[in-house]
Amino acid sequence: MAQNLLNALTLGSLYLLFALGMSLAWGTIGILNFAHGSIFMFAAFTGHLLVGQVALPLPLVLLIGTAVGAALSVLAQVLAFEPIQRRARDHRRAELQILVGGIGIATIPLAIAQHATKSVPFGFTGSTFQVEVYRLGPVQLTNVQLVILGAAAVLTGVLAWWLRSARTGLALRSIGVDAEVATMMGVNRRGLAVATMAVAGALAGIAGVLLTYYLGSIAAESGDGFLIKAFAAIVLGGIGSIGGAVAGAMILALAETVVLTQTSGMWVDAVSFGLIFAVLVLRPRGLFGRKEVRRT
Amino acid sequence: MTVIEARDVAVHYGGIKAVDGVDLALEPGRICGLLGPNGSGKSTLLAALTRLVPLTRGTLLLDGAEYQNAAPASLARRGVARTFQTVRLLPDLTVAENVRLGADLRRRAPAGVVDDAIERTGLGDVVRARPGELSYGMSRRVEIARALATSPRLLLLDEPTAGMNQAERQEISELLRRLRDEGLTQLLVEHDVQLMIDTCDDLVAMNFGAVVAHGSPAEVVTDPDVQRAYLGKKWRAHA
Amino acid sequence: MIAWYEANVVLIQSMFISLLLALSIQVPFRAGVFSLAGIGSYGIGAYTAAIVTLQLGWPPFAAIGAGMLLAAVIAYLLALVLARLSGLYLGMATIAYSLILSVAVINGGELTGGAQGLFGAVSDLQTGHVVAVAVAAVVLLALSERGRPGRWIDAVREDPELAVSVGVPVTAIRQLSFVVGGLLGACAGAMNTLLRTTVTPEEVGFHLVVLALTMIIVGGSRSWAGALIGAVVFTWLPTVLAFVGEWQTLVYGVVVAVAAIFVPTGILGLAQDFVRRLRRPALPGGRP
Numbered sequence: 078m079a080q081n082l083l084n085a086l087t088l089g090s091l092y093l094l095f096a097l098g099m100s101l102a103w104g105t106i107g108i109l110n111f112a113h114g115s116i117f118m119f120a121a122f123t124g125h126l127l128v129g130q131v132a133l134p135l136p137l138v139l140l141i142g143t144a145v146g147a148a149l150s151v152l153a154q155v156l157a158f159e160p161i162q163r164r165a166r167d168h169r170r171a172e173l174q175i176l177v178g179g180i181g182i183a184t185i186p187l188a189i190a191q192h193a194t195k196s197v198p199f200g201f202t203g204s205t206f207q208v209e210v211y212r213l214g215p216v217q218l219t220n221v222q223l224v225i226l227g228a229a230a231v232l233t234g235v236l237a238w239w240l241r242s243a244r245t246g247l248a249l250r251s252i253g254v255d256a257e258v259a260t261m262m263g264v265n266r267r268g269l270a271v272a273t274m275a276v277a278g279a280l281a282g283i284a285g286v287l288l289t290y291y292l293g294s295i296a297a298e299s300g301d302g303f304l305i306k307a308f309a310a311i312v313l314g315g316i317g318s319i320g321g322a323v324a325g326a327m328i329l330a331l332a333e334t335v336v337l338t339q340t341s342g343m344w345v346d347a348v349s350f351g352l353i354f355a356v357l358v359l360r361p362r363g364l365f366g367r368k369e370v371r372r373t
Numbered sequence: 374m375t376v377i378e379a380r381d382v383a384v385h386y387g388g389i390k391a392v393d394g395v396d397l398a399l400e401p402g403r404i405c406g407l408l409g410p411n412g413s414g415k416s417t418l419l420a421a422l423t424r425l426v427p428l429t430r431g432t433l434l435l436d437g438a439e440y441q442n443a444a445p446a447s448l449a450r451r452g453v454a455r456t457f458q459t460v461r462l463l464p465d466l467t468v469a470e471n472v473r474l475g476a477d478l479r480r481r482a483p484a485g486v487v488d489d490a491i492e493r494t495g496l497g498d499v500v501r502a503r504p505g506e507l508s509y510g511m512s513r514r515v516e517i518a519r520a521l522a523t524s525p526r527l528l529l530l531d532e533p534t535a536g537m538n539q540a541e542r543q544e545i546s547e548l549l550r551r552l553r554d555e556g557l558t559q560l561l562v563e564h565d566v567q568l569m570i571d572t573c574d575d576l577v578a579m580n581f582g583a584v585v586a587h588g589s590p591a592e593v594v595t596d597p598d599v600q601r602a603y604l605g606k607k608w609r610a611h612a
Numbered sequence: 613m614i615a616w617y618e619a620n621v622v623l624i625q626s627m628f629i630s631l632l633l634a635l636s637i638q639v640p641f642r643a644g645v646f647s648l649a650g651i652g653s654y655g656i657g658a659y660t661a662a663i664v665t666l667q668l669g670w671p672p673f674a675a676i677g678a679g680m681l682l683a684a685v686i687a688y689l690l691a692l693v694l695a696r697l698s699g700l701y702l703g704m705a706t707i708a709y710s711l712i713l714s715v716a717v718i719n720g721g722e723l724t725g726g727a728q729g730l731f732g733a734v735s736d737l738q739t740g741h742v743v744a745v746a747v748a749a750v751v752l753l754a755l756s757e758r759g760r761p762g763r764w765i766d767a768v769r770e771d772p773e774l775a776v777s778v779g780v781p782v783t784a785i786r787q788l789s790f791v792v793g794g795l796l797g798a799c800a801g802a803m804n805t806l807l808r809t810t811v812t813p814e815e816v817g818f819h820l821v822v823l824a825l826t827m828i829i830v831g832g833s834r835s836w837a838g839a840l841i842g843a844v845v846f847t848w849l850p851t852v853l854a855f856v857g858e859w860q861t862l863v864y865g866v867v868v869a870v871a872a873i874f875v876p877t878g879i880l881g882l883a884q885d886f887v888r889r890l891r892r893p894a895l896p897g898g899r900p
Contacts, residue, residue, distance in 0.1 A: 109700060157873050170876060172700045173646065177829045178872035180822055184865025192858055301818060305711070308704065343727070347715040353708035357701055358693055425773060449779030461774045463766050465834075474767060477760045478779040523778060 079216045081334055087222045089330030090229035094284035096307035096322050098277025104317015105253035106270045108158050111179030113281055114300030119186035120146040120282030121289040128203040135206040139286050146282020147275040153182050154274040190297035200294035221290045237319045309349035312356050315366025376401050376527050376558045382431035384417050391417040393582040404559045406573035414582040415562045419531055423455050449478055454525035456516040458532050462504040468515050469500040475522030490521040509536040528559045546572045625739050627847040628746040629804045634827040634839035636797035641833040643789040644769030646703040648821050649690055650797035652710035653683035655816035657798030658805040665733040672735040672806050679802040680795050687794025691787040718813045729812030737806040753836045830871045832880025841879050
């Protein structure tokens, strides 16, 4: 029981790291990046390639994953999302184009990784990092889990502080409320959008590397599944809300753990789909979302 | 019998009382002007009359029958047409097709109703153009033509002459009076007070979501409350 | 000609199935309803047809009809439940709905054959039947793009409030677009199952959502012709791209991304702009 709870907390932390950036970008600059899962996978994949050449320690692999994630996310923003937002006739059309553009972009890193790995799962076998298991009464805890829990707590805290207190964070939130007024007040939308996407991509990269360490290996296709789950967590918590993302990610991980351990069969994937559907029908703004959420 | 009537109508958005306790009655075959500064509640009242916003309280009557719960799409069928404050044309359709959309209300529109609407609004030369190719004044005419193509008994016009020059305004004013003489009841929202005096049979002045004066144009524009709302300007009354 | 047909009969079949699938998304899109429930309907049609063929021995058109009827009823209920949603939220809710169905069929036990799916749904459905159904659907949809229904649907998409003011039954048209999308999707799924005699859960997953979406984004979402262009392109692209071998997915991705960024109206939109420019070279007194 306690073990299951701990595992759910770890899974929830990974969902959270992945979902935070997606939620931030969607809630502020209006970009729902469907290539987020692909970026997450490719960051881990780059780590895998480098670890195959040089025996790297975990912090360095994390750093590489962060950099690759941020770079890919910025690339997608500059080459695709920004031109779409600049040209689209209206908000509704831009949303749809960004969605489809993201799906297209997602295929590119996926195809490269699939080609290189022949769709065989990959990991960090060359890394100097060794998994250690600690026993705390009935519960087993690995050092990977500790890193995941710590990273999720610290990064979520920093992001929340940044949005609440820092000047750039406030400017970003003002875009989320009213983009035009924010521009008139002298907010540099373009620069902030790039920065936001960099942060989102970096978080995805961290999540990808940590997931790979946690599971031992991931596959090129692992990003897609995470994307839908993160979407469920975001919608459940409320778009753009940090607290909402935390609650959404943890509730989703707990619900999945319960379904996985208490039911036979393969219903676990239906949890995230069911949550998305139910929340959108019953409470579209999520548990902690702003009231004036745009539904169009 | 009135054509359309609002009794103690209120529309509140949260704490904002956009319209608060308005009574309005339109007599058949007359043009009633609705006057008031920006944000006084004119457009909200129009939206309430056409059922686009829900009432906070009050009663709406069409030919004496209550309709505050009617489906908005049913009003066009009952002879109520409107134009919008902003130009709202379908960009991919030609001018003729946009007007035709009004006549689509009936499976078999009366013969010539579209041509008639186009001709009366002076759009004969641009029927094949698309909205993107029209001047602002011309686009506004298409709005009016589309409303006329529904063969209405009651026409609600939200600033139909905005963006038109003086000659065009005169033309629209004449058109509205001609339609009135043929029996079309109208509610006209405008900022051009001189045009309102020249066009309307009755005037209603609104401010802060409530009616501050109503009566003949001469009475209303000389009303001290109305004068104050418009910062002491004076207008000539022809009457 | 006959040799070519025989060599490519599977591709020809899947082109018409893809066309119906793309139309199941395009019809709601045209009414401004961003619903991807057509994918779920495809699954309902595919499984219903397999089940009634295997267990009840129904003839193919009865099996297809049963799938379409069930999908239409569910699509109507979905339209009622999701009436408050629009845009991306509606899109995601309908994607979630479609994916729930794909999990449900994995867990459906003997009825749906679990993860292996169903086999041996043999029927005498012919390629000619599929073509005839697709052509009939296209003719009906082409009619709905003309005259009064065409203008109404345009108005519902572009400006629902305006549409209401000229008496267009906006809610009814939106619901109808769900139902028609459901009928088309189920028809595609049912016919595909009967042609292949099998159906598996993988067939109705997220990749089908992506395929349907990319077909009408690349082809164009405004008209049945856009869905046709998309279906043709994505059926024959693999053949054309045979020389790139394993990199096909990559080229796909680039095509989709480029279309979404630079050609939002799709190939159809490009063609229409071109034709329009040819017809009216310049307005008299226009810009030099």
